[in-house]
Amino acid sequence: MVGSYSEILEKVERGEAVVITAEEVAELVESGESSRLSEVDVVTTATRAVMSGTYAVLSFPVAGPASFLRAKRVWINGIAAQVGPCPNENLGVLDLVVFGTAHSRDRPNYGGGHLFRDLVERKKANIEVETDEGRTLQADVGLDEMPHARLFGSRHAFKNYSAFVNAGKESVNTIFHSRGFLPRCREATFSGCGQINPLKNDPFLESIGMGTRILMNGAEGFVMGTGTRSSKERPNLSGFADMHQMAAEQMGGFVTSAGPECICSWAVPIPVISKTILAEMARPDRDIAMPVNDVNSRTVIGQADYGDVWTDADLLVEFDPDNCTGCTPCPVVEACPMGAVRSEECQVSRSEALCFHCGLCATVCPSAVFSCRLGAIRLKTAAGSVKSIPVVLRQSDRLRAIKLTEELKRRIINGSFRMAEPVERIG
Numbered sequence: 363m364v365g366s367y368s369e370i371l372e373k374v375e376r377g378e379a380v381v382i383t384a385e386e387v388a389e390l391v392e393s394g395e396s397s398r399l400s401e402v403d404v405v406t407t408a409t410r411a412v413m414s415g416t417y418a419v420l421s422f423p424v425a426g427p428a429s430f431l432r433a434k435r436v437w438i439n440g441i442a443a444q445v446g447p448c449p450n451e452n453l454g455v456l457d458l459v460v461f462g463t464a465h466s467r468d469r470p471n472y473g474g475g476h477l478f479r480d481l482v483e484r485k486k487a488n489i490e491v492e493t494d495e496g497r498t499l500q501a502d503v504g505l506d507e508m509p510h511a512r513l514f515g516s517r518h519a520f521k522n523y524s525a526f527v528n529a530g531k532e533s534v535n536t537i538f539h540s541r542g543f544l545p546r547c548r549e550a551t552f553s554g555c556g557q558i559n560p561l562k563n564d565p566f567l568e569s570i571g572m573g574t575r576i577l578m579n580g581a582e583g584f585v586m587g588t589g590t591r592s593s594k595e596r597p598n599l600s601g602f603a604d605m606h607q608m609a610a611e612q613m614g615g616f617v618t619s620a621g622p623e624c625i626c627s628w629a630v631p632i633p634v635i636s637k638t639i640l641a642e643m644a645r646p647d648r649d650i651a652m653p654v655n656d657v658n659s660r661t662v663i664g665q666a667d668y669g670d671v672w673t674d675a676d677l678l679v680e681f682d683p684d685n686c687t688g689c690t691p692c693p694v695v696e697a698c699p700m701g702a703v704r705s706e707e708c709q710v711s712r713s714e715a716l717c718f719h720c721g722l723c724a725t726v727c728p729s730a731v732f733s734c735r736l737g738a739i740r741l742k743t744a745a746g747s748v749k750s751i752p753v754v755l756r757q758s759d760r761l762r763a764i765k766l767t768e769e770l771k772r773r774i775i776n777g778s779f780r781m782a783e784p785v786e787r788i789g
């Protein structure tokens with residue numbers, strides 16, 4: 363029911379609020395029961411996707427006091443970190459910033475996103491320090507030995523995103539594909555969770571503001587403001603959360619044909635504080651625009667919508683190893699951006715914990731070991747033509763995003779997640 367933020371918080375506190383997930387909203391709309399949305403107080407929204415604008419700030423001891431004057435250069439699992447801003451002179455302590463898109467100098471398919479997940483999985487990271495005096499130190503350090511480890515988003519949770527095609531004549535390597543992107547608009551990739559996306563439900567930032575409590579990778583965190591490249595038409599958010607509380611399955615690295623990228627997830631409660639939010643909640647995938655970009659020029663060459671890629675598509679990629687005909691080598695092992703597939707002694711296996719349900723395996727495998735309806739974008743150009751282009755890879759994981767909306771709903775209802783009214787508007 364449309365109410366003020368404080369009225370809704372009081373209802374939540376009393377256990378009287380109607381809290382439903384964005385997926386449940388969509389089911390009500392689809393079944394012709396939109397009128398029941400007026401009873402809703404809070405809708406839980408989420409997105410999980412490749413989010414390049416991610417960095418960690420880490421601070422931890424690496425040696426005893428007076429072991430070295432200052433660190434000059436540092437690598438974590440072979441990934442170069444930015445040293446500072448604090449010099450920590452003679453303390454034996456490092457302050458570091460690590461980019462989610464940084465690449466390991468030693469392992470081609472390992473980057474900042476992989477490192478963040480490894481740390482959250484409590485794996486030790488190898489730290490190499492080059493000191494001011496030219497000495498080298500090494501240590502193995504885990505997350506529990508890092509008193510300060512926060513993950514930040516400088517540009518996260520776009521109000522949905524875009525589809526990509528390669529309109530050129532040559533295949534290109536790009537962060538928007540995990541293989542060479544085939545030319546002449548033969549295939550499409552996309553990002554965006556459609557109707558369950560947080561900013562789709564609050565596009566004018568009426569309820570989301572500075573200080574809004576969120577779940578980032580499963581950990582409680584806060585919105586800091588809008589992010590880089592945010593605009594009124596295409597807003598996005600910046601925020602942070604403590605890595606010690608994060609869930610590994612919500613994050614990780616994602617290998618593209620231009621190197622490793624970083625996955626993050628957000629879940630955001632939207633209190634129904636305006637008629638605009640109430641109306642936007644009901645907007646289905648089919649009514650959410652998805653611009654189609656050429657990866658070469660990064661210009662919009664036409665429009666599609668999120669109904670093309672989520673309505674009648676499978677969220678889950680089915681796996682049936684009995685269909686395997688034993689190609690040598692298995693091309694899916696190389697193509698899988700999560701490293702989730704193995705093929706050993708003619709036995710193919712998939713890690714459920716790692717799988718992002720991107721669908722690329724269903725595109726690559728000739729024998730239906732992996733199957734998934736990925737849909738096709740209907741590219742509408744300014745000239746009025748419509749071209750159907752098959753989706754071959756998704757860079758958003760709506761399956762896990764839906765689970766996140768359910769998790770947030772559960773936590774709000776049982777009182778373990780306290781919604782926080784923003785301290786300042788950012789819209």
Ligand code: SF4
Nearest residue numbers: 686687689692727729
């Ligand atoms: S591509 Fe498919 S059929 Fe071929 S080895 Fe891999 S899983 Fe088996």
Ligand code: SF4
Nearest residue numbers: 698717718720721723
């Ligand atoms: S859907 Fe297929 S290609 Fe994508 S992460 Fe899962 S196993 Fe790998």
